[in-house]
Amino acid sequence: MTELRIVSRPDIRAELAxxxxxxxxFHINRDGPYTRExxxxxxxxxxxxxxxPPGPPVSGGTWELARQLSQSYRFADPRIARAFYDxxxxxxGRTILLEIHFWGLRIYAGVRAGEVDDGVREExxxxxxxxxxxxxxxxxxxxxxxxxxxxxxxxxxxxxEFRIDAFSRPAWIDQPVVRLGLRLFGRRTQIxxxxxxxxxMGDLTRAATRGGSxx
Numbered sequence: 069m070t071e072l073r074i075v076s077r078p079d080i081r082a083e084l085a086x087x088x089x090x091x092x093x094f095h096i097n098r099d100g101p102y103t104r105e106x107x108x109x110x111x112x113x114x115x116x117x118x119x120x121p122p123g124p125p126v127s128g129g130t131w132e133l134a135r136q137l138s139q140s141y142r143f144a145d146p147r148i149a150r151a152f153y154d155x156x157x158x159x160x161g162r163t164i165l166l167e168i169h170f171w172g173l174r175i176y177a178g179v180r181a182g183e184v185d186d187g188v189r190e191e192x193x194x195x196x197x198x199x200x201x202x203x204x205x206x207x208x209x210x211x212x213x214x215x216x217x218x219x220x221x222x223x224x225x226x227x228x229e230f231r232i233d234a235f236s237r238p239a240w241i242d243q244p245v246v247r248l249g250l251r252l253f254g255r256r257t258q259i260x261x262x263x264x265x266x267x268x269m270g271d272l273t274r275a276a277t278r279g280g281s282x283x
Contacts, residue, residue, distance in 0.1 A: 078176060080152045080165060087178035088163045092204050093239055094212040102235035108213070109236050111259075115266035117228040118277045120221065125197055130228045130273050131221040135199045138217045143230070143269040148261050159201055160184045170257055178206035182214070188223075197221045205239070212239045230269045232262050 102108045118130045125131035137143050139159055141151040152165040162181040167174055184201045200218040205211055213236030220229040236258070 077167070077174070078165075083165050083176070083178075084152065084154060084163055087165060087180075087206055090178060090206045090208070092180070093207045093209055094205065096204075099212075102213075107237055109234075109255075111232070111234040111236075111262060113232040113262045113266050115230040115270050117230055117270060117273045119228055120226045122224055122226045124223065125221050130277060131197065131199075131219055133273055133276050134219040134228065134230055134269060137269060137272055138199070138219055138230070139201070142272070143217075143265045144261070145264045145268055148257070148264055163206075164203060168257070175210065177209040177211075179203040179209065180206055195223045197223060205236075210239055210241050211236045213237060228273075230266060232265060234262070 100106075102110070104110055117134055120126045120129045120131060141164075144151065148169055150167040152167065153162055157163070159181055160183060164179050164181065166177050166179060168177065180203060182202045182204055186199045187197075188195055189198045190196070198218055198220050200216060202214050202216040204214045213234060215232065215234040215236075218231040218233070220231060221227070222229075
């Protein structure tokens with residue numbers, strides 16, 4: 069279940085062990101298609117990153133750095149959200165405990181990483197190298213849905229882009245305080261998280277390309 073804390077954290081290792089035996093709180097195929105007409109919120113965010121020369125990703129360049137930041141969840145502003153996981157687990161199928169800073173409180177909820185993809189895609193006739201992963205909400209999460217994080221490099225121009233695509237809908241929460249807070253401020257926090265993640269990814273990659281190091 070969604071856990072509410074004010075100061076202390078739960079036992080992270082024990083909570084991750086419990087979540088590994090927990091299933092998703094929605095059905096990947098039966099609950100689709102994931103459209104507004106079917107009651108899902110659809111979100112798409114785009115963030116331009118420092119460009120590279122045209123062609124495949126450059127070793128140590130923006131695309132590789134953004135991929136590393138995405139995989140480790142370092143694009144997330146820790147004042148809004150943190151992710152706890154076993155770094156020894158492969159990313160595909162990894163169980164993650166999210167700590168959401170919300171309404172002056174800490175809310176804990178579980179997600180599980182799904183597919184990881186790395187390959188060339190074509191959009192509007194233009195080829196791009198794309199590295200992508202997603203996670204999906206587990207039973208007890210205050211939402212149902214999936215978030216995809218993608219790093220694109222356009223091979224023809226060298227432009228690099230970070231993308232967040234998501235579909236979600238509220239889930240039932242037993243705790244009245246959490247339920248009220250989510251009803252009043254949950255959507256605002258969701259949008260703030262995505263926008264700040266895009267901005268932070270931009271800041272971190274720009275700092276690195278200028279000779280600094282990611283925070």
